[in-house]
Every structure is written in structure tokens, then in C-alpha cells.
Amino acid sequence: MKIWLDGELVDESQAKISVFDHGLLYGDGVFEGIRFYNGRVFRLEEHIRRLFDSARAIVIDMPWTQEEVCKFTCETVAANGLTDGYIRLVVTRGAGELGLNPYLCEKPSMFIIASTIKLYPDEHYQKGLSIITCATRRPAPGALMPQVKSLNYLNNIMAKVEAIQANALEAIMLNEQGYVAECTGDNLFLVKNGKLYTPLISDGALDGITRAVIFEIADKLGIPVIERSITRYDVFVADECFLTGTAAEVIPVVALDRRVIGTGKPGEWTKRFLAGFQELATTTGTPIS
Numbered sequence: 345m346k347i348w349l350d351g352e353l354v355d356e357s358q359a360k361i362s363v364f365d366h367g368l369l370y371g372d373g374v375f376e377g378i379r380f381y382n383g384r385v386f387r388l389e390e391h392i393r394r395l396f397d398s399a400r401a402i403v404i405d406m407p408w409t410q411e412e413v414c415k416f417t418c419e420t421v422a423a424n425g426l427t428d429g430y431i432r433l434v435v436t437r438g439a440g441e442l443g444l445n446p447y448l449c450e451k452p453s454m455f456i457i458a459s460t461i462k463l464y465p466d467e468h469y470q471k472g473l474s475i476i477t478c479a480t481r482r483p484a485p486g487a488l489m490p491q492v493k494s495l496n497y498l499n500n501i502m503a504k505v506e507a508i509q510a511n512a513l514e515a516i517m518l519n520e521q522g523y524v525a526e527c528t529g530d531n532l533f534l535v536k537n538g539k540l541y542t543p544l545i546s547d548g549a550l551d552g553i554t555r556a557v558i559f560e561i562a563d564k565l566g567i568p569v570i571e572r573s574i575t576r577y578d579v580f581v582a583d584e585c586f587l588t589g590t591a592a593e594v595i596p597v598v599a600l601d602r603r604v605i606g607t608g609k610p611g612e613w614t615k616r617f618l619a620g621f622q623e624l625a626t627t628t629g630t631p632i633s
């Protein structure tokens with residue numbers, strides 16, 4: 345596998361980062377996860393824009409332009425001869441002295457991995473997921489900005505541990521007020537009485553690219569979208585529930601904390617969103633070469 349690392353395509357065995365990199369020492373960095381389908385990168389510009397916004401928000405000066413990073417991303421996919429898969433783009437603060445001070449790091453590092461990812465077994469895309477509510481809370485937006493896709497994922501990983509230990513594949517994370525924020529790596533949607541609901545970004549959700557794609561599809565399907573605070577009650581009494589994310593794509597949820605949601609089967613709206621997503625993902629995007 346060829347990895348893009350600081351301007352060069354190198355063999356996987358040569359793709360190394362310093363133990364003094366603050367990305368590793370302090371989780372000081374940002375990342376993106378991007379999918380490509382049929383030789384086209386889905387929503388590439390949006391992902392790169394969000395990467396630059398994340399970097400800006402944590403005071404990392406990107407030494408490349410957004411156009412250059414788009415080009416590097418496509419080159420990495422092409423160098424690995426892939427047509428379908430997942431890109432992991434990581435920007436770290438770079439190597440520096442011990443101690444939190446990011447200004448002592450000389451320059452940021454960036455690497456791009458083009459590979460594959462699978463969050464949930466295939467069968468769950470047809471039959472739906474049974475998820476839990478976990479005790480691990482989302483950090484307050486004033487502690488860790490939810491829009492920033494940072495390298496601080498311990499919070500989500502502890503939530504994932506809870507899910508796995510409870511024999512579930514995913515967990516709903518609440519914020520400190522008890523409102524639903526999102527799942528460990530996906531945004532959440534509900535359908536109730538012909539309307540689509542999703543948590544506010546300010547309740548601790550990532551401003552997901554797939555979330556935005558769902559808004560577009562909702563517009564086409566003529567279903568109103570409402571962003572507002574959501575509680576577990578809303579999930580329990582919803583007609584339908586599904587999760588979205590670049591890695592997860594669109595996946596139905598049929599139970600929360602062992603309580604059946606709606607009919608207990610993926611709902612009709614959910615299926616329409618799944619189909620709408622697949623259509624866009626497989627027919628649009630930036631050509632790799």
C-alpha cells in the first residue's frame with residue numbers, strides 16, 4: 345500500500361511519524377474520512393473544506409491549498425489502483441518538544457491512507473441495528489468544539505466500548521443536558537409523522553457531510569427537516585430511526601435499549617433515504633484521475 349506523507353507517496357513500511365509528534369502525544373490534530381465509489385471521490389471538496397476549517401479552528405496553518413489537498417487525495421487513491429474504498433486524511437501538529445505548547449512544533453504533518461472500512465456487518469443494512477444509550481457523555485461544546493473533527497476520540501471510543509460490552513454495535517451519546525448528540529461515529533435521524541428530525545450541532549453533533557446529503561435528499565423527497573434538541577423519549581416513540589456517516593453510510597436502527605422503534609423493521613422513509621444516498625454516492629463525485 346502507498347501512503348501519501350508530507351508530499352511523497354511512500355511504501356506503507358516507510359510511512360512513519362515521529363514519537364514527538366503532538367498528534368500522538370496530545371491528540372493535537374484533525375482528520376477526515378472520505379469515501380470513493382466507482383472511481384469518484386464523494387463530496388471531496390466538502391470534506392477538504394471541513395478539514396481546513398477544523399485545522400483553522402485549532403490554529404494549525406495548512407501549508408497546502410484546498411485544491412492541492414484534493415489533488416493529493418486523488419493521487420493517493422490512484423497510486424493504490426483502487427476504485428471503491430475509504431480515505432483517511434490526517435493532519436497533525438507535527439513534531440515538537442515535550443509540553444503542550446503547539447508553537448514549539450515546527451510544521452504540521454499530513455498523511456493520506458486510501459484503504460477500505462467497514463463499521464457494521466452487511467446484514468444490518470437490511471435488518472437494522474439494535475443500539476444502546478451509553479453513560480459516556482459528549483463533552484460540552486465549550487470544552488471540545490463538536491464541529492472540529494479532531495484526533496481526540498477517546499470519548500467516542502469509551503462509548504464504543506460500552507456498546508460492545510452491551511452486545512450492541514452502536515451507542516447513542518447524550519450531552520450533559522441529557523439531549524441526544526449523536527452516535528460514536530454517526531449522526532442520528534428520526535422520522536415521526538412524516539417529518540425528519542435530527543439533533544442540533546450545538547447539542548454536540550458533528551456537522552456531518554452525510555447529514556448534509558440527507559438534507560438534500562429530504563428536500564428532493566419533499567419531507568420537512570427539523571433540527572432540534574432530541575431526547576431518548578423522541579427516539580422511543582419515533583416511527584423510524586437511522587444513522588448516517590461517511591463510514592457508516594445510511595443504516596437503519598430498529599431498537600434502542602431493547603425497546604423496539606416503530607415496527608421493528610427498517611421503515612419506508614429510511615429505505616428511500618438509503619436508496620437516495622446510494623444513487624448520489626455511486627453516480628456523483630470527483631473523478632480520481
Ligand code: PXG
Nearest residue numbers: 377529530531550552553554555589590591
Ligand atoms: N459523528 C462523528 C463523531 C464522526 O466521527 C460522523 C458523525 C459522520 O460524519 P460524516 O461527515 O462522515 O457524515 C463521524 C464520521 C474513521 C471514522 O475511522 C470516522 C468517522 C466515523 C467512524 C470512523 O475514520 N467520522
